Amino acid sequence: MKQLMLVLLALLGILEAPVLQAGETKPLEIGDQRELFVDNYLIDRMKGTRLRLHHPVDEGIVLKFDKPWEGLFCGYCTVIKDGDLYRAYYRGRPSAGKDGDVGEVYCYAESKDGVNWTKPEFSMFEKAGFKKNNIILADAAPMTHNFSPFLDTRPGVPQAERYKALGGTMGSGLVAFTSPDGIHWKQHPAGAVIPKKMVPFPYMFDSQNVAFWSPVEKKYISYFRVFKDKIRRIARTESDDFIHWSPPVLMEYTSRGEKAPIEHLYTNQTHPYFRAPHIYLAVAARFMPRRQVLTDAQAKEIGVHPRYFKDTSDAILMTTRGDNTYQRTFLSGFITGGIGAQNWVSRTNYPALNVVQTGPAEMSVYVNQDYAQPTAHLRRYSMRLDGFASVRADYAGGELITKPLVFDGSELSINFSTSAAGGIKVEIQDENGKPIPGFTLADSREQIGNEVDRIVTWKGGKDLKSLSGKPVRLQFVMKDADLYSLQFTK
Structure with a gap:
């Protein structure tokens, strides 16, 4: 009981952190991988700082679903960056109908920068009287309901299978x-x-069911939609060859060590973050059934289909590190409905699969909006690299101390921003919290500015080779600053 009280007081900042006892805490082995502050993985304690969710910036429409074979019910989008080419895939559906019927096709667009998109013309499928169109899959019901492709990065994958996909409904399976x-x-x-x-659930698969090759787990992983207790949930399964899959496991949710609310998640959009593939990001669509916002008159004015304004939805951010738990560190909305009635209908604000880099310091996420309306489109939102969340210190200042960790590298790089009056200092301590000579706060050079890759220095320089492979803690003393990520580099 006494030890528990000491820990609680330390977490409140009343006492210093308790000294580690032998075998009490195993240091985190982070090697040279980038770590983002999207969860509590690295954090031992904070005083005067907090985890802060950042919201993407609306950059406007990039694709209008305005072709005769596209239309009001386009959805389940995927964006893939393949070298210098960006590829977008989305369901074409001009009129309402039963899930998985022959009226659904899959369309394709591409871009050289992720900002300006074109729709190539193919002659593979004739639809709506058009022999040339941007359709890459048709006459394949029900798989064209929710076709979800990915670029297979497994070493040695045959060229003929460089791209893979899952699609289907409960009747067909995936x-x-x-x-x-x-x-x-x-x-x-x-x-x-x-x-x-x-799949041991009463209903499944009627959403975008995603898969990818995990370079960390060295397996194919799939996350797909199921129903449990009449709530839309997510299950995970894994495979060595993409053909034979393990029994699915239901994903659970926690938020900062506590059990998180279970909400309807329509699409999960789970994928490895391209700068830290051991962290799987999920920019998921949160569906709020029967939470009606618009009146009948408002719905009629914007031309939304009569069946699609009785609910509303937005996007939330979750992460997982390969287990059966999503960290819902932030329960509030990540991308919420904008101004205007068109943003508050059923099944709008659904994110596309994947976050991709679109500039030297920029990444983008794409969102399906104006669903079931003549103005249906795909919209781009931008963020700074790693900019999902940060450790935030206000003007009064604060600090963050990490758990004991073992790194592999010779320099410490941080992604951070400060005000002109703010700054960040870094102290390196041994695993018991004792400052290491040469790397104390007194030795630390204050980091001021706004960069995605700043090498931290001390009076003696920046070389950390002497500490590589040894358990250490990092103390960040911050004022009017955000710390997004860190990485030890060689």
């Missing part, structure tokens, strides 16, 4: 597809690789 170029697709001979019979 069916595997492959493509050499992301445009020409064929169904894998294995067919339904995740069949209904292997």
Whole structure:
């Protein structure tokens, strides 16, 4: 009981952190991987600082769903950065209908910068009387309901299977597809690789069901939609070969060490963050059934389909590190509805799969908006690299002390921003919290400015080779500043 009280007092900042006892805490092995402050993974304690969620900046419409084979019910978008080319995939659906019927196709657009998009013309499928269009998959119901492709980065993957995808509904199961170029697709001979019979839930698959190769777990991972207790939930399964999958496990949710609320999550959009692939980001669509915002008159004015304004939705941010738990560190909305009735209808504000880099210090997430309306489109939102969340200190100042960690590298890089009056100093301590000579706060050079990659220095320089491989703690003393991420580099 006494030890517990000491820990609680330390967390409140009343006492110093308790000294580690042998075997009490195993240092985190972070190597040279980038760590983001999107969860509490690195954090031992904070005093005068807090975790802060940042919101992407609306950059406007990038794709209008205005072709005769696209229309009001386009959705389930995926954006993939393949070298210098950005590829977008989305369901084309001009009129309401049953999930998985023949009226659904999958469309394609591409961009050289992620900002300006074009729709190439192919002649693979004739639809709506048009022989040339941007359709890359049709006449494949029900897989065209929610076709979700990914670029397979597994070492040694055959060129003919460089792109893979899952698609289907409960009746078909999740069916595997492959493509050499992301445009020409064929169904894998294995067919339904995740069949209904292997999923122990009453309803499943009727959403965007995502998959990817994890370079950290060295497996294919899939996250797909299920229902439990009439609530839209997420299950996870894994595979060594994309064909044979493990029994699915239901994902749970925690928020800063506490059990998080269970809300309807329509799409999960889980994917490895491209600058830190051991962290899987989920920019998920949160669905609020029967939470009606618009009156009948408002709905009629914007031309929304009569069945699609009785609910509302937005996007939330979650993370997971490969287990069966999502960290919902932030319960509030990540991308919320904008000004105007068109932003407060059913199934709008649904994020596309993947966050991609679109500039030297910029990344983008894309959002499906104005659903079931003549103005349906895909919109771009921008953020700074790693800028999902930060450790924030206001003008009064504060500090963050990490858990004991072991790194591999010779320099410490931070992604940070300050005001003109603010700054960050870094002290390196041993695992028991004792400052290491040469790397104390008194030795630290204050970091002022706004950079995504600043090398921290002390009076003696920046070389940390002598500490590499040893358990240490980092203390950040901050004023009017945000710390987004850190990485030890070689």
